[in-house]
Amino acid sequence: MQPTKPLVRTAAAGLACAALAFATACSSGGGTTDQDADTYTWWDPYPQHAEDSDWANRVAACGDAAGVTIERTPFDTTALTNQALLAAQEGTSPDVILLDNPAVSTLADTGMLSTVDDLGLDVSGVDENLLAAGVVDDETYGIPVGANTLALYYNADVLTAAGVDPATVTDWASLTAALEQVTGNGAKGITFAGIGTEEGSFQFLPWFWGAGADLRQLDSPEAVAALELWTGWLDAGYAPDSVITNSQNTTWEEFLTGEYGFAVNGTWQVNSALDAGFATGVIPLPAQNGGTAPAPTGGEFIVAPVQTDTERYDVTRQIVECMTTPEGFVETATTFAYYIPPTADGQTALLEAQPELQPWVDAVRGAKGRTSDNLGTDYPMISEQLWTAVQNALSGSATPADALAQAQTDAAAATE
Structure with missing residues (x-):
């Protein structure tokens, strides 16, 4: 989850409106009929990449390879999902959409997406754990173009000074012991x-699933x-009080001060870590x-x-x-500097060019989609209750057990 910031059932299928996490739409089954045969429309969530960008x-x-012109329109992530749902309702959907993986189930639930089988796409080589975010009721919608995930960055200078070997950090107990040494x-x-x-849930999930x-x-x-x-880390002074309001960007800014031993962050910080003023x-x-x-994908x-x-x-x-x-x-x-290919062949090719990305390939191979386990459109509602529980516990307004008990009650009510 980068902090900034893809096919037909049948057109005749009768579809009811679904109340969704981001918006509500009914799929009426298609794009406009007066599209230019030589122009294909493409939407993506990258407004930061201008028309002359890589x-x-x-x-x-x-588009050139297919003999057509692609007309690209970028939106920010949430606006893209809302616009896609609206376009499906109006019958003006683009030909191709690139969108954040948890939103695939939201769009698929309306019937506005065709499956990979309908389009004749082979996804047998895609890592199952990455493809799972696009699987809804045993049907696969789209293909991941890459994945990013979380791992634990460390400041080698801080750890060396504290006598901590990062290779010994293999479970919660050894990590907590390392934090004690570093702060000591x-x-x-x-x-x-x-x-x-959602960034709070995204960062908590590795510990939750772990x-x-x-x-x-x-x-x-x-x-x-x-x-x-x-x-417990907050109570012991191993983590700062600022974590309760930290985004992934602000967390990274804290790490770049050189004062911290560890930071939880993502693939997208690879280049920044190389440019840090200390060994990472x-x-x-x-x-x-x-x-x-x-870790979540x-x-x-x-x-x-x-x-x-x-x-x-x-x-x-x-x-x-x-x-x-x-x-x-x-x-x-x-092009993006933070994506790992979702296939073994792609990962091998990437590592031939950049072998230093091996830890991130390993992390992506072990990652899990947030909407996996057929959570689909229930995930955003569950996630909201999860991050609320984290907030309540970190602030001290509730114990972890009480905060999560309330979260379960509220999530069950929201997903009935």
């Missing part, structure tokens, strides 16, 4: 983002243990009892909305395939 040129090149040596311990937004907790049961003993870990490294986020905790899916003119699908498929070859995945990864 990304815009990459998109245009896939006069440095600051760990910073993370506990803000009351304890064995399930998003359908927010008040389980495992979930309580994860939240007690965070509150990356290790996996540890699960409670050892091993790597599943960020990144976008490429999906194709239903079109009235079904003859357009052949070119749409060519555009999607251009974006999702092994070479295409690597080009996307290097």
